[in-house]
Amino acid sequence: MSEKTVETKIEEPLLEVKDLKQYFVVDTTLMGRPTKYLKAVDGVSFSVSKGKTLGIVGESGCGKTTMGRTVLRLYDVTGGEIWFKGKEVSKISNREFNKLRPNMQMIFQDPYASLSPRLTVGEIIGEAVREHKIVPKEEHHDYILSVMKMCGLQPHYYERYPHEFSGGQRQRICIARALALKPDLVICDEPVSALDVSIQAQIINMLKELQQKLQLTYIFISHDLSVVKHISDEVGVMYLGSMVEYGPKEAIFSNTLHPYTKALFSAVPVPNPHVKMNRIILKGDIPSPVNPPKGCKFHTRCEHCMDICGKVKPIYKEVEKGHFCACHLYNTPEENEYCKNELKKAEELERITALAKEDMKVFNKNKKAVAENTADGQEENNG
Numbered sequence: 033m034s035e036k037t038v039e040t041k042i043e044e045p046l047l048e049v050k051d052l053k054q055y056f057v058v059d060t061t062l063m064g065r066p067t068k069y070l071k072a073v074d075g076v077s078f079s080v081s082k083g084k085t086l087g088i089v090g091e092s093g094c095g096k097t098t099m100g101r102t103v104l105r106l107y108d109v110t111g112g113e114i115w116f117k118g119k120e121v122s123k124i125s126n127r128e129f130n131k132l133r134p135n136m137q138m139i140f141q142d143p144y145a146s147l148s149p150r151l152t153v154g155e156i157i158g159e160a161v162r163e164h165k166i167v168p169k170e171e172h173h174d175y176i177l178s179v180m181k182m183c184g185l186q187p188h189y190y191e192r193y194p195h196e197f198s199g200g201q202r203q204r205i206c207i208a209r210a211l212a213l214k215p216d217l218v219i220c221d222e223p224v225s226a227l228d229v230s231i232q233a234q235i236i237n238m239l240k241e242l243q244q245k246l247q248l249t250y251i252f253i254s255h256d257l258s259v260v261k262h263i264s265d266e267v268g269v270m271y272l273g274s275m276v277e278y279g280p281k282e283a284i285f286s287n288t289l290h291p292y293t294k295a296l297f298s299a300v301p302v303p304n305p306h307v308k309m310n311r312i313i314l315k316g317d318i319p320s321p322v323n324p325p326k327g328c329k330f331h332t333r334c335e336h337c338m339d340i341c342g343k344v345k346p347i348y349k350e351v352e353k354g355h356f357c358a359c360h361l362y363n364t365p366e367e368n369e370y371c372k373n374e375l376k377k378a379e380e381l382e383r384i385t386a387l388a389k390e391d392m393k394v395f396n397k398n399k400k401a402v403a404e405n406t407a408d409g410q411e412e413n414n415g
Contacts (some may be wrong), residue, residue: 249310
C-alpha cells in the first residue's frame, strides 16, 4: 500500500454530515397532509475526525440537541446524509442501524431524568452491555466494575440506586453507561449544564482524560463558550437550525467572522474587573423555526443587514482554510453577481405572486357577484 493511500485513509473523517434536515409536522389538512413544518435542523454540514472534539454552540431552541439526536437516528432523518466510518447510515433500516448503535452513544443533559430509578447502578451500566454481548457472561461483572472505576465510581456503588447519588455522581453513571459499549463516537448533550461549577471542571477533565485513553470522538453541545473553548478542537455555531460558522477553535475565537458569533462571544464574562467588553446587544427575539425569515435567517437581528440579506440566502462557504461562514459580508465579486441575479428572481417572483393574489381577489369578487345576481334572478322568477 502506498504512503498516499495510507494518508488518505487516516484523514477520512469518522463522522461526516451533509445538508442534514430534521422537520417536524405542526399542522395538517383534514386528510392528514402536512401543511406546516417546524424546521428544527435545516441544512447542517460538518465532519469530525477520530479522536477529536467538535463543539456545537448556539441559543436555546437553535436545534443543537435535535441535530445530535438525528445523527444517532433517534429521529428519522428528513433529508441529507450521515456518513459514519465511510458508510452512509442515514438511509439504512433501523434493524441494520441497531448493529452500529454501540459505536454511537449519547450522554444526556439531565442526569436526574436519564436514569431509571428502578435499576441499580450495575444494572443501568450493564443492561446494554449484556444486550449487545460486549463481553462474555462470565466477565460481565468484572467488566462493569472496571468501567465504573474508570469513571470515578466506587465498587460498592454497584448495588445502589440513582436516588442515593448527587448530580455529579449521576452524570458519572451516565458517562459509564455510554462508555461501557466501547463507542467510537459520543455525543455529549450539555453534560455539565445541570451541575455545580466545581463539579463541572471535574467532569470536563475526566472526559478529556477518557478521550485520550480510549481515542474517543466527541460532539460536545453546550451553551458555555468557556467550556467549549477548553475541550473542543473545532467549533460549529448554529442559529435557527442552520450552521452559520464552522472551523478550527483557534480560527473561530481569534478571527470571528459571522455577526451572530461575534454577538455570542461578546456576552462571555471576563474574570478581570479592569477589562471592559464591547457587548453586542441583539435586537428583537429569535424568530420562530415554523416561519423562519426569508434570505439570511439572522437578518432580522443583524446590525450589518443589507437589502440582499432579507431576500437571498447567503452561501455557506470556506472563507479561509477550514473556516466556513454563511454571510453576505464575505461574498466575492462573482458571488455578489450571483446573489444580484437571485435577488432579481426573488423580486420578480414576489411581483408575480402579488399580481396573482390581486387577480384571485377580483375573480372571487366577480364570482360572488354572479352568484348573488343568479340567486336574485331565481327569486324574481319564483315570485
